[in-house]
Amino acid sequence: MLAEDAGAATAAAHEALSRLYPEEGTPAQAAVRATAQRARALHLQTTDPEGCWVAEVDGQVVGVALGLVRDGVWGFSLFGILPAFQGMGIGNRLYAAALAYGAEQPGGIILSSSHPAAMRRYARSPGFRLLPAVGLSGAWDPRRVPEGLRSRPGDLSGDAETLDRASRHVRGASHAVDLPVLLGRPGAVLLVLEGAGFAVVGDGTVALLAATSEAAAEDLLWSAMRSGPRGGTVSYDFVTAENQWAIRVGLEAGLALTPDGPVLVRGEVGPMAPYLPSGAYL
Numbered sequence: 001m002l003a004e005d006a007g008a009a010t011a012a013a014h015e016a017l018s019r020l021y022p023e024e025g026t027p028a029q030a031a032v033r034a035t036a037q038r039a040r041a042l043h044l045q046t047t048d049p050e051g052c053w054v055a056e057v058d059g060q061v062v063g064v065a066l067g068l069v070r071d072g073v074w075g076f077s078l079f080g081i082l083p084a085f086q087g088m089g090i091g092n093r094l095y096a097a098a099l100a101y102g103a104e105q106p107g108g109i110i111l112s113s114s115h116p117a118a119m120r121r122y123a124r125s126p127g128f129r130l131l132p133a134v135g136l137s138g139a140w141d142p143r144r145v146p147e148g149l150r151s152r153p154g155d156l157s158g159d160a161e162t163l164d165r166a167s168r169h170v171r172g173a174s175h176a177v178d179l180p181v182l183l184g185r186p187g188a189v190l191l192v193l194e195g196a197g198f199a200v201v202g203d204g205t206v207a208l209l210a211a212t213s214e215a216a217a218e219d220l221l222w223s224a225m226r227s228g229p230r231g232g233t234v235s236y237d238f239v240t241a242e243n244q245w246a247i248r249v250g251l252e253a254g255l256a257l258t259p260d261g262p263v264l265v266r267g268e269v270g271p272m273a274p275y276l277p278s279g280a281y282l
């Protein structure tokens, strides 16, 4: 993928994924999301030019596969083929190139959609284990929020040590390269629990959470809910069996459980807990 492909590539992925997960919201919100997706693709094309691939048919970009490597962990960030071109073997070829980029890395993480082709492809990748996952979403009940939460707004440079420690604890790799882009999304907020973890939350979504203990993770998750408007909704996904704390907190807050695509891991990726991975940056 070249930098100039970023718009067409993310538009193709969006069309593929919105069939599975129809998006709600105003045209203005859709435009903000499209801008954020382009920024993500451009960022990854800059940090991982050899991990980012597009498929072209007659000069038209019909699919994209974006991967990243951070501190010995390969992560798969985005994968989609325009609906009219699915089921023809194009995804297999794109995925092979993306996977090869991370082959030498000691660890690998994939967050799967619930699309049968995606789950099949990932589950059959050599060395990967499939961890089933659920999502939680709904209106959080302010009366359930515990007293004495200690999380506070964070700062990328001032809290760098806490951020790094939590990321390395949960997945063996820092998020430092990606956090500025994740936080560049309109409305995105960084919450930190001194020495113990952080969360990125915005627009009712917990986009990323990593902590060194379950108590810290629970504090961050409640604080993430409370950072949104009273009476508002919140959602988070890719909650695996190792992350019962996130199920406990969500159900206590009044959220509903939903089935989600699985998480797939191989090699040295740490305990993957207490952790709510970022869809874009793992």
Ligand SMILES: CC(C)(COP(=O)(O)OP(=O)(O)OC[C@H]1O[C@@H](n2cnc3c(N)ncnc32)[C@H](O)[C@@H]1OP(=O)(O)O)[C@@H](O)C(=O)NCCC(=O)NCCS
Residues within 6 Å of the ligand: 016, 017, 020, 078, 079, 080, 081, 082, 085, 086, 087, 088, 089, 090, 091, 092, 093, 111, 112, 113, 114, 115, 116, 117, 118, 120, 121
């Ligand atoms: C997932 C996706 C990228 C795969 O690309 P594709 O070009 O459609 O896939 P391919 O034709 O190369 O097939 C990949 C594998 O899935 C199988 N497959 C394809 N379509 C399938 C379907 N509808 N149901 C079950 N299996 C299917 C193929 O047989 C192949 O497996 P095999 O090599 O073991 O036989 C594409 O379907 C897509 O964009 N889906 C919607 C977006 C999405 O879910 N992306 C994944 C984000 S994590």
